[in-house]
Amino acid sequence: MIALVDYGAGNLTSVRKALSAIGAAVWTPSVAGELGRAHGIIVPGVGHFDATRAITEEWRTAIRTMIGDGVPLLGICVGLQWLFEGSEEAPVIAGLSVFNGSCFHLRTPGPQTQDARPLKVPHVGWNSITSPRPSRLMHGVKDRSQVYFTHSYAAPVVEDTAAVAEYGVPFSAAVERANVSAVQFHPEKSGEVGLRILRNWTSGI
Amino acid sequence: MVSKRIIACLDVRDGKVVKGVNFEGLRDAGDPAALARRYNLEGIDEIVILDVTATIESRQARANTIAAVAREIFLPLAVGGGIRSEEDAAAAIEAGADKVSLNTAALSNPTLITTLARKYGSQAVIVAIDARAGRARLQSRRYDVYARSGQLETTRDALEWAREATDRGAGEILLTSIDRDGTKAGFDCDLTAAVSDAVNIPVIASGGAGTFEHFAEVFGPGHADAALAASIFHFNERSVSELKRFLAERHIPVRVSHAGHGAGGNIETCE
Numbered sequence: 001m002i003a004l005v006d007y008g009a010g011n012l013t014s015v016r017k018a019l020s021a022i023g024a025a026v027w028t029p030s031v032a033g034e035l036g037r038a039h040g041i042i043v044p045g046v047g048h049f050d051a052t053r054a055i056t057e058e059w060r061t062a063i064r065t066m067i068g069d070g071v072p073l074l075g076i077c078v079g080l081q082w083l084f085e086g087s088e089e090a091p092v093i094a095g096l097s098v099f100n101g102s103c104f105h106l107r108t109p110g111p112q113t114q115d116a117r118p119l120k121v122p123h124v125g126w127n128s129i130t131s132p133r134p135s136r137l138m139h140g141v142k143d144r145s146q147v148y149f150t151h152s153y154a155a156p157v158v159e160d161t162a163a164v165a166e167y168g169v170p171f172s173a174a175v176e177r178a179n180v181s182a183v184q185f186h187p188e189k190s191g192e193v194g195l196r197i198l199r200n201w202t203s204g205i
Numbered sequence: 206m207v208s209k210r211i212i213a214c215l216d217v218r219d220g221k222v223v224k225g226v227n228f229e230g231l232r233d234a235g236d237p238a239a240l241a242r243r244y245n246l247e248g249i250d251e252i253v254i255l256d257v258t259a260t261i262e263s264r265q266a267r268a269n270t271i272a273a274v275a276r277e278i279f280l281p282l283a284v285g286g287g288i289r290s291e292e293d294a295a296a297a298i299e300a301g302a303d304k305v306s307l308n309t310a311a312l313s314n315p316t317l318i319t320t321l322a323r324k325y326g327s328q329a330v331i332v333a334i335d336a337r338a339g340r341a342r343l344q345s346r347r348y349d350v351y352a353r354s355g356q357l358e359t360t361r362d363a364l365e366w367a368r369e370a371t372d373r374g375a376g377e378i379l380l381t382s383i384d385r386d387g388t389k390a391g392f393d394c395d396l397t398a399a400v401s402d403a404v405n406i407p408v409i410a411s412g413g414a415g416t417f418e419h420f421a422e423v424f425g426p427g428h429a430d431a432a433l434a435a436s437i438f439h440f441n442e443r444s445v446s447e448l449k450r451f452l453a454e455r456h457i458p459v460r461v462s463h464a465g466h467g468a469g470g471n472i473e474t475c476e
Binding site for chain 2: 013014017021120121123128146149167188191192194195
């Protein structure tokens, strides 16, 4: 059973639907204590980093324990950002610091389009990803495959980056270290490529 | 580089697609779910359901249509038409919509944009603007905004309204040219470029798609981030995959689709 952590950040319908399409059983634990029986954990999220405030210390401890026990975890969108140290979007809130670095606003580095019009933020739409190294998550996904993004903040490219995308600047489209994986894009909205990535993750459970 | 999106619009009334539909091989040509499945296979990037049902019971009917379409596709799904309140938006999102599109309701109650953006995130809130070139009597205004499906002229200027909607939390603008809608005479590139340059959020151009060249124009001089069409796709003569090949040949970035096979192409077969 996969635990889908509901901390009130947007809707979980799409993630549930995609997981059920690939044959994965999902439930939404109502208290942190229930996490112990999960074979896999998904931290989803659309919207504001501030929403991760609702993941209380009790939940953080439970999630850390499960990670320590080797249970596979997948962060999606804000769920990825939360696994870093923090975000410019809500500087007072600490991430889980599984991955090094802090998330930045896509406009912070001052990117421009080729014809010098300012780059639009949020970054919405299909963009291509490339994998700098092999990973379980990206197994069989060709470089330059396109996936669906919708976000204004992004995580830097780090040692654990499993896929890179570029929007003015390069950023982490996917990260993976041991049993912890995360994607900035929405695999549940990325057609067959997205379903493939979800299958790659659930096959390790 | 982020791709230019091709979006198919399903105009739905009482659970059936109402604009001309002439697909071969569909058991029920007016079935939104069957049409969505077809578009998905052809490589569409996103689907908008525009529900023009005008009954009191429409919320449940709309939810049924959304759920039926959402079952068929793993792509972004937006829903517009009749989203007048927080409850309407909640019902649409609960049924499987990723985004809701506000038009008349946003004009009469602009705070709804902010309420929904706070609750679901800006990425879930599209503000739809129906506009046409301003009449001579108010020369300072370039483009007038219309409400109620283009029936009611408002006092708003399209560029100002687009900026205000952005400030209030909209994540995208769906811009329809009333003059071009249904004409197949091409998108209004002047209008689209003016609005697209006025805001820092993506603009979806709508109204007037008749040929593949029209898409190239609206992505080029029109500065559109996405283009929406209905009838050009509903009639089987031009497919989404053909359109994407056409645009790719002109160096317009599009998501490469693999005609006829949703599961092909991008993925190596290693099972």
